[in-house]
Amino acid sequence: MDEIYSMMPQASSSSPRAARLRKTPTTSRDTLHTFPERGQPPRLKTPTLFPRSPSIGIRSNTSDTDHSEIIAPIPRKHMTIQRNESQHWLGSPPLSPVSTVSRALSPASSTFLDTANPRGLRRHTQSFSSLLEHDKPASGSIASSVPRARPPAENKNEETSPARRWARWIHKQGLKQLAIPLILLVSTLVRWCIGLGSYSGQGTPIMFGDYEAQRHWMELTIHLPFRQWYTYDLPYWGLDYPPLTAYVSWLCGIVGSWIDPTWFALYTSRGIETPGSKVYMRATVVFFDLLVYIPSVILFTHTWQSNRSSRTQHVALLTLLFQPALLLIDFGHFQYNSVMLGFTLLAIDLFAKGQDVLGAICFVLSLGFKQMALYYAPAIGSYLLAKCLCLGFVEGSRLFIRLAIVTSISFVILFLPWLPPFAPIPSILAPISRIFPFARGLFEDKVANFWCASNIVFKWRLWLSRDTLVKLSAVLTALGFFPSVTGLLYHGYQVGASEKLSKKETSSNAPPVPILPLLPYALLASSMSFFLFSFQVHEKTILVPLLPLTLLVSGSSPSSFTFQLGVLVNNVAVFSMWPLLQRDGLALQYFAVTLLWNRLIGYNPLKYKPGTLVHYIPLVIYAACFTLHVLETLIPPPARLPDIYPVLNVLISTPVFAFTWLWAIKRGIEVGWAIGGLGHAQASSPSSSSALAASRSKQSVDGQGANGSERAVKSAVEAAGLGLGAPSVDRAAGLRTRSLGYAQARRASSALRDPF
Amino acid sequence: MASSPTSRRASKEDKQAQGDEQNAKKVEKSGSFWPTWQSVRELWSDISPFEWDVLVASTCFKVLLFPSYRSTDFEVHRNWLAITHSLPISRWYYDTTSEWTLDYPPFFAYFEKVLSIPAYFIDPKIVDLNNLNYDSWSVIAYQRTTVILTELVLGAAVHRFIRGSTDPSMQKIISASLFLHPGFLIVDHIHFQYNGFMFGILLWSILMARNGNKLASGFLFAVLLNFKHIYMYLAPAYFIYLLRSFCLSPSGALLPSHFLSLANAVILVFLVSLGPFLLMGQLPQLLSRLFPFTRGLNHAYWAPNAWALVTAADRVLLKVAQQFHVEGLQINASGVASTSRGLVGDTVFAVLPNIKPIHTFIVTIAFQVVYLIKLWRTPTYKSFLTALTLCGYTSFMFGWHVHEKAILLVLVPLSLLAAENQAFFRTFTLASVAGVFSLFPLMFTPAETFVKVAYSLAWAFLVLPPISKRVYEFPRSLPFVILDTLERAYIAGFALLQLFVLAFPLFSRTKLQGIEDEKGGMAFLPLMLTSVYCAVGLVWAFVRLSVIYLRQM
Structure with a gap:
């Protein structure tokens, strides 16, 4: 890591130069020589270091004098220059003039798809250079003074989030190894403290709520044989989750009865509300969260963000672990969603590591825990299929067969107690019909999806029969995830084809899968289309689309659109569950946890000065949410419209979710385009020398259009510029590509290796 | 209006010379310490992002504790x-x-x-x-909210401590550690009291002493005494410090104007407080409510002080005496019943001579006099702070019917000294770990058990290692190495103790059923062990601090 850090100050200090170059591209050398006069103390930056071809100079010189200013600030600035170079060809300006850490979840998405128009870019670099000048005079000549010079600059632009500040602090204290244990400790503590509150159905006899359902399953699984699990007293919270939930319930029930048999006594324990049983139930949720979800999140930050500094990984970890919607539903309302989400996340992590078979098993476990994981199935399935296509006919079909066998076996094992050797064939119907309850209505309660929202004007249930509605919702859902699924398959096929072309030149040392960056967007689009259009959706199910979205947020910079949208959707999702949480008596927790998370990640919708009309939309949404809360406290609903507040809630939330769905599809296409385009470019124009690369890059800096070849060259230059020697080329390329499965840049860099 | 220049100048002065008497006069003349609108606004704009983080995060967390156990x-x-x-x-x-x-x-x-x-x-x-x-939701939410809001006094005080500190980055950690102290979380936000508010006043008063505004310091302490009289534990140190450094000139001559202004301020405070009751002739009734001398030496759960060790020794001696029928030991029959129950009431020793309130009083005064003489000779701010801590510590160690919550009187001023040097830091660590752990029995419900343990651990990991990195020194000689090892072992022992306390109910349910029925005292075992183990650490930290104060400063 030292090496990487050591490259960064050059990158940052040369950024203003890059900005000037952009303004006067013909006189690059002159600008270079005038540059130090702009308030840069020459003892730190001697002009002699600069006269080289600009793009190479940006990253190549690593002299000892410059090590002095390396220490603290660097990754942030490094990111900034990366943005400078890459933003020019896309549409919208950054939401805030200065970006701190800018890459989105994948380098593909940030290097090629983050957006800034030239004007925005200039603003950006100017403020960046002024920041730099602000830093420089104070920094002095010794390394240790640099960190001290930083805080004023930070306070000035107010970009850092508490999570970031904390991560920096703990690293500065040299307590890096304490960071993850502390995050785990504090996040578990917060989870537990949410659990001090009431739960779903507390003190509402006869049926109670989700808490009682889960407890009842523990009760029935430990007292009844397998065959009766899905048939016992169905009206009172009959088991309607897949077998893994049943097994987990059985385990919890066994351990619980060992502690206190009255908690799970058959029939007599119904509706038990002793403090002891509550603590035990809460503890099981926290336990399984610690067992499945938290490790998978940590693994995520290690695999998907392995090219980031550990500080950034810690920030991402905090972002993911304090996600309010999941905390409130699992630890407040009481459910075990984190297990299902954790298994899916584990599958995604394993896919990123290339362990497709293990990943598939994890996803089966996720499906086997809660059928809501089906919302991800189109994306996961098409990803695996695309991976097979990617690998070419022989390896691809081998992988396909292995996946098919392993998946089927896992399912069989899960459902074994209801299958032939142990039970007659018809008995499998009991769990299946319980798990997929088409007999229920189109939607329950008020849920912010298409059906419920449109039901206000168009009474679906009066006009269409249930069967028609089932079919209609199925068709709409399929249409909803169709683009992302076909996108994955198409790009898988395309990469497979170009792979064949380039097979001779690349030494394939197991490159990561290039279509991997598409996966989060596909997951988001697929799950959101299920949420919006499928049959029998609960408001809690919004947690399923929130997972991929929050993954994207955790990897994006606070000024990026992804971050802004992701946080907005997270907040709106919590808001959409307000009627539920309020009924559970979790109003206080709702506000506290949401505020905590927003503060933690440094999100403040009022902070960003809106430039265009588009930027007012989040403010309008927040204002609407706020107004609704205020109205609800002040004015009781009119007698004629008792559901007016939940309905208004739905009307506010649904458009946001629908927009997210469309955005996910759009981003999927963009990312896919970048992958496809690059593959093409790499085959057509392998750049042969750094000089050529530099000149092309200068063109591309001018910002006209963007075709595949320019991008390829640019990435090659970036890769080349990061280091001079061949090993460092490799390392630098790996820096930005390896973990995220972005193989193209890596291959481009290996193409460059020969001339060096 | 004049408060802001005061504090600013005071902070500069503080850098130049801690506890410099000359500066005090200027500051004192320059005006009031009372928060004006302008100073509040200045305070508001002066809060750094870090401080906002701490405030927002801790407030959100405390709100989550609303439904928790209440005493x-x-x-x-x-x-x-x-x-x-x-x-x-x-x-x-x-x-x-x-x-x-x-x-x-x-x-x-x-x-x-x-x-x-x-x-x-x-x-x-x-x-x-x-x-x-x-206990409806409205009263819970309201009372808990008032605790959070009034604790802002503490927040403001520790915030002002950062400004004008000689080492702001370290003071930042210490201030945050005070604001987030597990003691306040356990006692205020779960157990329910207003300590954060009142310690805020105490810290404000100490801050005024640091900034050289001793009149304000004395005034605020008088106010504090009229909020809660337990702060009398600290009064001797205040009295000596203000007398020596404010009312007398360095050469020892009385400064009548200073003396009169301080006396008037204090009398005024007491008049406002007690005046109405004085006029109504209710003072004796009031005092009888404030000082009920009808309780025993120990609380139900023995506060971890010297008497806890003595009581424990008595029980051990009793066991020994009963076992071996030692000749010459007079066993007090009522003492046998008293110690085995450990309930509220007069603690009567079975073997050792009984302790009367007057004994505890004499011991306390004797120790305090030693520190006060030292303070009289070196009336600097640091010396005052140490003597203040030691006064509180002595009262906690040897007082009559001390509550375990009174340990906060020691931990709060001691925190301000934590980053002085390795010796102070180690004392602070020992006292904090033992003191916070000794508060754990206040909450015995299973749900809060995890909260108190996890929160205290998180606090310790966030506060202790950074200070330790700054002040660490290798032990210089073999005895110090041994001592260092023993102290580390002692702190590690708390993990075992906590495990024992957690496992005891399960253990006792299955294995100790018979014994419990026979003697009926086994349920008291975890509490007694906690008390004695914490008392060992706290007594040692007390000795440490006394030695440091008397030898070093």
């Missing part, structure tokens, strides 16, 4: 809201509708009176005198 103190304070709201002032200290009669000084009663006004508008049942044990 009877919650009902005590609700009852006081009702008393002060529905009765005339003349009845406040006479009312016995509830068993939780008003037994705090008048300022706290006024404070409850102020709090009861919004309470009435939120839910009139809160302030209904006969509505005993009212």
